[in-house]
Amino acid sequence: MTSKQPIGLLDSGFGGLTVASEVLRQLPQENILYVGDNLRCPYGSREPDEVKRYLFQIMDFLAEQGVKMIIIACNTATAAGLEEARTRYKIPVLGVITPGSRAAISATQSERVGVIGTDVTIQSDSYRREIHRLNPRLYVVNQSCPPFVQLVEEDRTEAPEAHPLVASYLAPLQQEGIDTLILGCTHYPLLAPLIGEVMGEGVKLISSAEETAREASTILQLKHLLNADNPAPQHRFFTTGDADYFQRVGSRWLKREIDVTGIVLGP
């Protein structure tokens, strides 16, 4: 394995671009490959075994492309399959739940933390377990917010219905006295302005994106796999959905023109 090989990232759709964006910002010399499984998005209300099957299809694809590390930039897929993925692949595999947990532990002062995510993520209770493994003293409250992913995938975060929808799902958390809220889905940072407005200034929002990129940097460095001399990095994007739509939305999200190739995975 060499440092010149790309980092692979994957998500059910666009959400993982929040992580890709941080990787590009914090590690601008890395080559990356990104797969969005937009055709089968959202993952969040599927059976965990189905999500795992999709995850391994994408990881096989990335492994064939010769990536040096895979970042599962999707909370649902991390919750469903990270542990098994680590035994199946020889390269380092990073999820988003552990970095997000660590960031929340570091951020909270009141030791009361909220987590929002998809059904699969929340039902797995992965964040609570991960947080308690590190710090059992923290109070952790979960809230499932299934429709949020669709709001983002369909580019409706500024639509009139978005605010009341977000507010209704967050209402149960407002009584919990939390000072930190984990955005436990890589799509949610796109809703951060709305979520912040509903939760108020006293609640710090934790996006896994920034933390995951930082943790990727730590691990690559530890394994002597950081790409430290690459003035013209290559970034390639793949989608199981409509390549033109991905190109349009993805370029806007990443604030740069991206190349997108359609791929078929499955069944």
Added chain:
Amino acid sequence: MTSKQPIGLLDSGFGGLTVASEVLRQLPQENILYVGDNLRCPYGSREPDEVKRYLFQIMDFLAEQGVKMIIIACNTATAAGLEEARTRYKIPVLGVITPGSRAAISATQSERVGVIGTDVTIQSDSYRREIHRLNPRLYVVNQSCPPFVQLVEEDRTEAPEAHPLVASYLAPLQQEGIDTLILGCTHYPLLAPLIGEVMGEGVKLISSAEETAREASTILQLKHLLNADNPAPQHRFFTTGDADYFQRVGSRWLKREIDVTGIVLGP
């Protein structure tokens, strides 16, 4: 090696307690051993080879105590000896410069970053090199602030002379348009209120402490060395200086009563 073994931390004096404090907060189940070389503090204006000799004396002591990881919670000692330390000891050795660099890369929006530290740290240019290894686009400006350590060690951070002294050393940085300032010495977080006042609200202060604890967490987890079941952790402190003074000042810094043992190292 087992997860039950303690984490070793060291510093020229009290400064590393800012890192110890974050380790205790983020990883409350870890046993720790801390060595403060108060007798020979400050390190910052000594010859790098002398600092390195002191560093290895302390690391030998910690290794004999059976630590599972050593955190060099001192920027000066990290700058002088981290690389060589990694080849001398078989356990993971973590410095404070890489975590601080990563945090600054993550924090800056303007891509203009300042670094303050001791003479040894600043002359080593370690922060700039580390930052540029990850992201060569960042502008990094260094400023040596030798007397700051003494202010902290002598408990004079609120003395009337502290503000003008801090302001005079930071003056050159105020023209640099930085939005992020690395407190490149583990003593400096104790001066953060003053430094923040001088630099203004637009400049984010980066303490290595929080980041180093988080990176320790990442690395321990990666190596399956996290202590995940330790309801009554042990924390032991050693100083080459006056044990009673260390006990008094250290307990106040850590907001808990600590046990301190005097030790002799050297020459």
